[in-house]
Amino acid sequence: MKxxxxxxxxxxxxxAIIFVVFNHSYSADPMSDGLIDMIYLLIRQIVTCxxxxxxxxxxxxxSKKNFVNKSEYFSYLKSHSLRIWIxxxxxxxxxxxIKDHHNYIGSFIYMLIGGYSIYYFIPLIIQFYVLQPVYKRFARNWGVVILFVINAIYVAVDxxxxxxxxxxxxxxxxxxxFVMWVVYPAIGYYIGTNGRDYKLWPWYLLAFASLCMSVLEARALYPYQGEGLGVTKISSMIFSISTLFILFSSKLEISLKNSTCTYQTIVDVGKISFGIYLIHKYFLEFAVKNIIFDTAGRTVVTMILSVLLIISVKKTIHTKIAEKIGFR
Structure with a gap:
């Protein structure tokens, strides 16, 4: 039954896709004490989730899927992997x-495994499809804690x-x-198995505390090598986990649905989020970054251009062809 x-x-x-575009559009100075730069740094830490x-x-x-046998699981794995890989x-x-190549075969293979641009997410998600049976058994109370520790160690080393x-x-x-992100699918499995109705106040407190730490940690790390703004911080990990529990809550869903206009706009963006993910860097890198230098401006213009292209293509070509190129 569907x-x-x-x-x-x-x-x-x-x-999430708006967060991704903001992340890639970020152009502020994280070490500046100016109000705008501080606000952008704060938002930059929020969008790490x-x-x-x-x-x-x-x-x-x-977590809701129960495969009756290995054949059904492998069929699902193949169809869903190809759906995002192609x-x-x-x-x-x-x-x-466009690129210059020292080794064409090596570069071509690197492309096929998601090595170009931000396409690492595709092999990453395929790895988690493969690990579905493991998560199904392991993503319980202590399993989630163990995966958090593994994830935290990897992030700290990185x-x-x-x-x-x-x-x-x-x-x-x-x-x-996958080890860079191993705890987050576990949270999804945990919530999917145990339900979305739970107390939110502990997660709000933890999210606030870890976000403050994330901003401080980013400003402490950045002077060394110009790094430390992303998710590879323990504070960002804790913030992301807290945010997942907040966002996946059925209570938050009920409250957010009341702001109809904003809610529906973001819902519509979410329906084409995969297409936006695939194309937004083209607009950002080859056009927007050269003419717009403000983070918010880059984010808004890149989102608008991506959405317009996807809508235009979907209206112009056959649905099956649009789906093949990721415009669903």
């Missing part, structure tokens, strides 16, 4: 032809290597390994 579609999860996707939201949401829905390859191809030692890792090699 489950009823809940538009609140489109809202979460819409929120974008990828965790996407991962937890995928896991939330996977559009990634299509949108990576222009970058492949933070030390990158922020203190100045070792430069490509986005793919730093962020594609």
């Amino acid at each position: 489950r009823k579609h809940i538009d609140y999860f489109d809202f979460l996707r819409g929120l 974008a990828v965790p939201i996407f991962l937890a949401q995928s896991a939330f829905f996977l 559009p990634m390859v299509i949108w990576s191809l222009p970058l492949f032809f 933070n030390y290597i990158v922020s203190f030692k100045g070792v430069r890792l490509s986005l793919f090699f730093e962020c594609a390994p």
